[in-house]
Amino acid sequence: xxxKEQTFKWYVLKQxxxxxxxxxxxxxxxxxFIITPAIMGIYFSLTSFxxxxxxxxxxxxxxxxxxxxxxxxxxxxxxxVRLVAVTLPIVFYVSLGLAVIISKELRARGLYRAxxxxxxMISFIVxxxxxxxxxxxxxxxxxxxxxxxxxxxxxETALFELPLLNRIDIGPVRTLRxxxxxxxxxxxxxxxxxxxxxxIMFVAALLSIPPALYEAGELDGANRWQxxxxxxxxxxxxxxxxxxxxxAMEIFKIFPHIVQFTGGGPFDxxxxxxxYIYEEAFTYRNLGSASAMSVVMIFMVMIFxxxxxxxxxxxxxx
Amino acid sequence: xxRKPGIIVYIIATVIAxxxxxxxxxxxxSSLKTMSELRxxxxxxxxxxxxxxxxxxxxxxxxxxxxxxxxxxxxTFYVAVLSTLLxxxxxxxxxxxxxxxxxxxDTVILLIILATIMLPLEVIMVPISRVIRFFRIYxxxxxxxxxxxxxxxxxxxxxQFLLKIPDDLIxxxxxxxxxxxxxxxxxIVPNAKPAIATIAIFSFMWRWNDYIWPLIAISDSNLxxxxxxxxxxxxxxxxxxxxxxxxxxxxxxxxxxVFLIFQRQFVQGTVETGMKx
Numbered sequence: 001x002x003x004k005e006q007t008f009k010w011y012v013l014k015q016x017x018x019x020x021x022x023x024x025x026x027x028x029x030x031x032x033f034i035i036t037p038a039i040m041g042i043y044f045s046l047t048s049f050x051x052x053x054x055x056x057x058x059x060x061x062x063x064x065x066x067x068x069x070x071x072x073x074x075x076x077x078x079x080x081v082r083l084v085a086v087t088l089p090i091v092f093y094v095s096l097g098l099a100v101i102i103s104k105e106l107r108a109r110g111l112y113r114a115x116x117x118x119x120x121m122i123s124f125i126v127x128x129x130x131x132x133x134x135x136x137x138x139x140x141x142x143x144x145x146x147x148x149x150x151x152x153x154x155x156e157t158a159l160f161e162l163p164l165l166n167r168i169d170i171g172p173v174r175t176l177r178x179x180x181x182x183x184x185x186x187x188x189x190x191x192x193x194x195x196x197x198x199x200i201m202f203v204a205a206l207l208s209i210p211p212a213l214y215e216a217g218e219l220d221g222a223n224r225w226q227x228x229x230x231x232x233x234x235x236x237x238x239x240x241x242x243x244x245x246x247x248a249m250e251i252f253k254i255f256p257h258i259v260q261f262t263g264g265g266p267f268d269x270x271x272x273x274x275x276y277i278y279e280e281a282f283t284y285r286n287l288g289s290a291s292a293m294s295v296v297m298i299f300m301v302m303i304f305x306x307x308x309x310x311x312x313x314x315x316x317x318x
Numbered sequence: 319x320x321r322k323p324g325i326i327v328y329i330i331a332t333v334i335a336x337x338x339x340x341x342x343x344x345x346x347x348s349s350l351k352t353m354s355e356l357r358x359x360x361x362x363x364x365x366x367x368x369x370x371x372x373x374x375x376x377x378x379x380x381x382x383x384x385x386x387x388x389x390x391x392x393x394t395f396y397v398a399v400l401s402t403l404l405x406x407x408x409x410x411x412x413x414x415x416x417x418x419x420x421x422x423x424d425t426v427i428l429l430i431i432l433a434t435i436m437l438p439l440e441v442i443m444v445p446i447s448r449v450i451r452f453f454r455i456y457x458x459x460x461x462x463x464x465x466x467x468x469x470x471x472x473x474x475x476x477x478q479f480l481l482k483i484p485d486d487l488i489x490x491x492x493x494x495x496x497x498x499x500x501x502x503x504x505x506i507v508p509n510a511k512p513a514i515a516t517i518a519i520f521s522f523m524w525r526w527n528d529y530i531w532p533l534i535a536i537s538d539s540n541l542x543x544x545x546x547x548x549x550x551x552x553x554x555x556x557x558x559x560x561x562x563x564x565x566x567x568x569x570x571x572x573x574x575x576v577f578l579i580f581q582r583q584f585v586q587g588t589v590e591t592g593m594k595x
Contacts, residue, residue: 019415026473035430036449038445041441041445101334106331115338117581121570122570123529123570125548126566126569126570133559133563139358141344196338200585259549260548281444287448294443297441298437301436
């Protein structure tokens with residue numbers, strides 16, 4: 001009898017352990033490769049660690065003082081903030097627009113959806129390469145096209161004598177050697193490569209809006225635009241929040257897109273935070289200050305996400 | 319009630335499709351052009367003269383940069399497959415624990431998993447580089463296989479999916495005296511096939527296209543993955559564009575094939591990982 005009781009107790013104990021055992025592999029990996037590094041990062045940020053054989057020595061907040069007086073880091077940070085501010089609304093509305101098109105009863109809808117989603121499958125390195133090739137300043141398709149148009153215009157104005165048009169000079173541009181072009185090139189590249197992904201999130205939300213809402217709207221005499229503003233847009237709130245935060249985080253940590261596309265140049269025009277941190281750590285071996293930069297970056301992302309969540313809970317718009 | 323879309327919608331949709339499709343096709347066609355055509359100031363969309371020479375050149379180890387493409391493809395494939403197998407196994411296990419058990423600390427664990435979403439690799443890459451050295455997996459493929467296999471998105475996707483499996487099924491097996499591991503293998507895994515497929519496909523894509531993990535963990539060029547290889551081709555003016563375009567085309571092809579076969583899972587997966595992760 002006693003033995004039976006013992007086996008039962010043993011069974012209960014085992015049953016209690018089971019879920020932990022199932023969780024174990026994941027928790028070990030999270031613990032060793034996410035939580036531990038995060039804590040180590042905070043520790044490194046307070047030291048003058050230089051990697052390799054160096055032992056970290058405490059310098060307390062010197063790294064933080066230094067990075068906030070480092071003009072190049074501040075420039076990279078400001079550049080990242082500007083990129084988020086510009087790219088986020090573009091990606092957001094482009095993917096929403098794509099989703100609206102895809103959710104219509106198009107013939108060959110699956111084909112359109114597949115084509116819009118297709119760039120998501122291509123690695124960021126190759127995406128960068130594709131656009132670098134198109135924007136190449138002496139062999140690129142863009143400049144080839146501009147040259148062709150320019151030549152054609154001379155021929156045309158000779159025939160029709162259009163002095164005004166003649167003043168506008170169309171020809172090859174400096175593409176990725178121009179800081180402005182390269183910066184907007186990054187905005188474009190990111191949108192091109194990621195819009196399809198966020199589109200899918202919107203599509204799912206669009207298709208789950210009950211048709212009865214639209215019928216009611218129609219009875220009230222709402223036109224297409226009004227239906228979109230008063231029915232579609234408000235119904236999308238959870239999806240909008242999701243896309244907004246995920247896309248923002250992705251733009252904050254932009255890096256592999258740039259590596260092949262511009263490499264951070266020209267003149268640091270496309271130098272963003274992650275690349276700056278990477279170079280600080282692995283090119284200049286300042287692991288301490290690179291860690292401090294990472295901590296600053298985490299805080300930036302957290303403050304941003306927190307603000308967005310707070311505003312959305314209050315019922316405000318993003 | 320839903321109106322049939324007019325011709326204008328089709329025109330807009332087609333123009334946009336063109337914007338997404340054209341650059342990729344242009345790149346692929348460029349890799350089939352001859353050297354002199356690649357140098358042309360005004361390039362054409364299609365090659366005037368089709369050639370596969372660059373696709374032969376890139377395999378040659380001696381001709382440029384001493385690269386060994388076959389090896390890089392093998393490395394990438396091997397890492398992607400192993401990491402995917404591990405990801406499927408451990409994410410299914412965790413999803414099962416979170417969906418079908420109530421235990422002390424389960425909310426804490428959920429919170430930890432949520433917190434890891436806020437800590438992407440990009441912000442912890444400096445300490446990670448020390449951690450992988452500490453465990454002596456720096457410059458080994460294990461660093462590309464094990465750490466990325468645990469994904470919050472995978473766990474949430476699996477948990478959400480397994481919540482739909484009736485508890486009775488598991489209880490019955492338990493009464494029949496099946497061990498927990500056996501229940502997992504014979505009841506949970508077969509019932510979770512769609513979610514497993516989604517995790518597998520995404521994991522394969524992430525590992526195939528990954529750049530930052532290999533960048534941090536690998537310095538020996540024999541261990542390079544395809545993306546790392548492509549990224550080391552060098553600056554714009556020293557670049558051998560013919561080989562670069564051909565190599566990129568090769569790196570895109572497996573993903574496009576996977577995509578054409580598993581399109582439905584991709585769409586489903588994006589919705590679910592996005593919403594839940």
